[in-house]
Amino acid sequence: MQKVLQTRTFANGKKKLHKSQIKELDNAIREILENPEGGEQKKADLQGVYVYKCKITKQLFLIAYQFDEATLTLLMVGPHENFYRNLKK
Numbered sequence: 001m002q003k004v005l006q007t008r009t010f011a012n013g014k015k016k017l018h019k020s021q022i023k024e025l026d027n028a029i030r031e032i033l034e035n036p037e038g039g040e041q042k043k044a045d046l047q048g049v050y051v052y053k054c055k056i057t058k059q060l061f062l063i064a065y066q067f068d069e070a071t072l073t074l075l076m077v078g079p080h081e082n083f084y085r086n087l088k089k
Contacts, residue, residue, distance in 0.1 A: 002070060002071060003072070004033070004072050005074065009075065010075055013076060014077055017056070021056050024054070024055075024057070025077065028056075028061075031052075032063065032065060032072065038052065039052035040053075046084070046088065048066055049065070049087070050065055051064050051065075052065065061078065062079070062083050
């Protein structure tokens with residue numbers, strides 16, 4: 001079992017969601033835990049970062065994360081608009 005860590009950016013993004021959206025987000029995180037390499041691996045500036053795409057209340061949300069054998073670090077969650085620009089900050 002991997003240890004799951006959240007960055008402050010991820011926690012702030014999660015805080016903006018409704019309760020029903022948070023349940024769907026938790027389900028997506030469980031899917032990531034089952035298969036961490038299932039997300040799309042990024043290149044160049046975002047090397048080492050994976051992005052998992054999921055639908056939350058009919059809207060596309062992206063979850064950015066990094067992982068190793070022991071930990072899964074959730075970096076950011078949000079809609080596609082300006083996601084990668086904000087992730088680079």
